Amino acid sequence: MRDLVWGSAGEAPEACAARLAGTLDIADRRWRLQDYPRCFVGRQAVEHLMQRLRRPREEALALGQALGELGLLVHVVQEHPFLDEDLYYRLAWSDTLDRVDAADLWRTAEDLLPSLSASRSYRGRTFDDCFVGAEAVTRLAERHGLHRVDAWLALHRIAQWGWIEHVTRSRPFIDGHFFYRWRGFYRWRGRRP
DSSP: OHHHHHHHHSSOHHHHHHHHHHHSOOEEEEETTEEEEEEEEHHHHHHHHHHHHTOOHHHHHHHHHHHHHTTSEEETTSOSOOOSSSOEEEESOOHHHHTSOHHHHHHHHHHHHHHHOEEEEETTEEEEEEEEHHHHHHHHHHHHTOOHHHHHHHHHHHHHTTSEEETTSOSOOOSSSOEEEEOHHHHHTTOOO
16 A cells, blocks of 8 residues: 555655645534534546546546555545545644653553443444554644644554554544444553453
């Protein structure tokens, strides 16, 4: 995927995401009484990439999909891959978050996530030693004075590194009522939960 981005955009995927953050029509949007902060429309992003890179629609779509597979672009509720449709997406990029001390965020996650962990049930099944994604986002945002999107992004990045995982390993990190486990404790001690 990284090669596809380099070939289409002529820059590293992270640089491409940063550039898109400054050129796409990113705004707070609303759909069915739900607010989605700092997002853009997939179809408009494809058209923007076509014009900016002078590429056909299929290549612009493939570039967006590659950024999605690399975790740099996500559907706002993480239900769709990047599509050339009127769906909302968000870049996993934030100038605000990049100004926060990463080591301080890491220490917060290391202290916070295990403290939020408990046995939880869903549809008759019990999941031990897990936390709720939305609760973790709320607490991280409060502790560092971040917007929810930035707190989600910090946890999303930690999940991409493999330190947070969904209890059934079927979902990425979502700011919602989904159960996750903190794997950092077990990694350092050489065992898995």
